[in-house]
Amino acid sequence: MNDKKWIVLGLVIFLGLFTFPLWYNLLVRPGTAAPAPEVVLTDKAKAARQCVMPTEFMKTDHMQLLDEWRLKMVREGTGTFVNPEGKMFAASLSNTCLDCHSNKAEFCDRCHDYVSVAPYCWDCHLDNPKGER
């Protein structure tokens, strides 16, 4: 056990380096984190007031909802979404979501870029349902 001091020293250095991102952000550069993005609502989306589900739900669960839509639409042919208020919508990314949120760059991409996710929806689905370019 003669190397105790070296082992402890090594552990301290390791922990210091390992937690470097945490204390660097907290102590050296506080308040410089990228600000959370603001999404832009189109006039049509503002006028509609509520999305297919409440805003809070959409913020946290839109990916699960879209996943369910694609599963049910493709595999079971049930392509009409009925929300808790009983309103009906076509379960379609291009034709329902992007009909209101026609500003993909300011609505979808901003948050997705911020949290560094790259959904592959747009490899196939067209992002301009009305054909405007």
Place this chain on the structure above:
Amino acid sequence: MESSRRRFMKMAGIAAVGLSAQPVIKAVAAAPTNGTHSLQKGPKALIGSQWAMVIDTRRFKTERDVAPLIEACHKTHNVPHFSDRRHEIKWLWETHFHNAFPDIVNPHMSEEAEHRPYLVLCNHCENPPCVRACPTKATFKRQSDGIVVMDMHRCIGCRFCMAACPYGARSFNFRDPRQGLVEKEMNPQYPTRMKGVVEKCNFCSERLSEGLMPACVEASKGAIVFGDLRDPNSEVRRVLRENFTIRRKSGLGTEPCVYYIV
């Protein structure tokens, strides 16, 4: 390990603490409850348990008669056009009698019938060999309406289905399909595909769910009849009763659902 009263009491205490954590876990990491939303068939959706098609080939004399149907199909579904035949994508196309019906080999057949263009497409077989070949269930026979559907989200591009299909109804996207489409002519309501997936006719399942007939049926001016094969009073069943029809390679036992009046 030595067991003792003291040790038993210790373990029981730890277990009690563990159990008491359950409500905390529930409160902090509750599984999202879905409320009361649901997905269902639309009010206008056409309902059938096995869709089928009857093509009256007597109404198609030349290639000019079939071209508008092919165009309607390919425009609706953003099917790309590549002039290199190795990259060709086909949902609905025309072929010669002997390619469409290679098992009908009678000599001295009617010249007129022999030289008509024959429209061919996915047969939406009742016993589809492509579905058995697919390792990811990307292609499957939909129980609700009998359509052999492609789930593009699952296709891994292995092309086993293409090898399995006896009708050559499937095409592989060797190139990015958007390169073969004119942007202004794309149908924005329907997705394109991506490079590396297999595609084929989907019997216009997206149009059926909106209460519309398939695009080719609509463009055929009555030469193609579409309906539910299981409903004895449907239009297809009436046409099948009144006309002699043939199917492609019916000897293989795939039970194709596209019938031809010759």
